[in-house]
Amino acid sequence: MALGLSCRAQRITQAEIRTMTLECEKVGGINLAQGVCDTDVPLPVRRGAQDAIEAGVNSYTRFDGLAELRRAIAIKMRDYNGIDADPETEITVSAGSTGAFYCACLALLDPGDEVILFEPYYGYHLNTIEAVGASGAYVRMKPPDWSFSAYDLERAITSRTKGIMINTPANPSGKVFDRAELEVIGEVARRRDLFVFTDEIYEYFLYDGRRHLSPAALPLLADRTITISGFSKTYAITGWRIGYSVAPRRWAEVIGHMNDLVYVCAPAPLQLGVARGLSELKRSYYEESLREYSGKRERICSALTSAGMTPFVPQGAYYVLADVSRLPGETGKERAMHLLQRTGIASVPGEAFYHDDWGHRLVRFCFAKHDAELDEACRRLRHLGG
């Protein structure tokens, strides 16, 4: 037998985001492609991790995380998400929400299964589903509010469908699913006996007074939903790799086994940093952070409008999709490269978020940047508009 890659590896392409980041580095540009928040880490989170390192918290933790963190997550789930989760049996701390989702897929999906994705989707969701041999099926959301039709959802379901993926607030569209939409999804999931996977990593980033609603808080969905979230975005610690899943005990148990197999545990002292943040940071921290991001959203949307790249103003998260059909080029990639060459600003071509060519007229900008860098990017964009 010849040496060769696994079929799995051949199906998975390198994220366009990384490619644009490399292109950006070549020209020394401003990287609005990657979702790395450059903002400061809150003090209790830093101190909690430093104290844990000094105290010698160096060993493996229990496979599903340290009790301090599981308990703090359970309190947060109850108070913020309206979900009662038993910290002993229903919460699995993992290597970021990415790790949490991978373990859920390993535990619950078989090769050949299908999972419905709302499009535009987050590429890692599709790649993770494909990494376990399952595949995506698509329900198109329509701008500017990224609504979808119950008919399209129903039509996307086949005898192989095993789950529906929700991302609220969503990357890249910024869509925040409301109660009526979640009830439509819940009714379908129940009738067709499907899992619901929900990635809520941007749960604290909702604009214009919107409130976060977790699918698992709906009684209709409580017993079939795997809630995934993490602290990369909320505490600006993308490199720490602390996330978690919450699921009814019978699913959580197997997700925990997979977490043990793949990661053993999440980084021990960093778990305690996050636990300290959860217990010490007051509501004002989250409100202040939201105010800051609302301001950034206003500034980038206004600059994009001046540049003739109509933004689809996001309801949540910290990305904005813009219509760049006025820029030269046939594809999102060509248009993003044109923009990089003219302004030194890197964005992500829209095709990274679609399974067909619908994304060609879109690019995505990330606005989780320090003010000075974001303001310079906005200045350059306005300049492009002449």
Ligand code: PLP
């Ligand atoms: N989920 C979504 C929707 C994201 O946009 C991102 C990062 O960009 C992640 C998950 C990654 O989260 P984590 O750092 O917790 O793995």
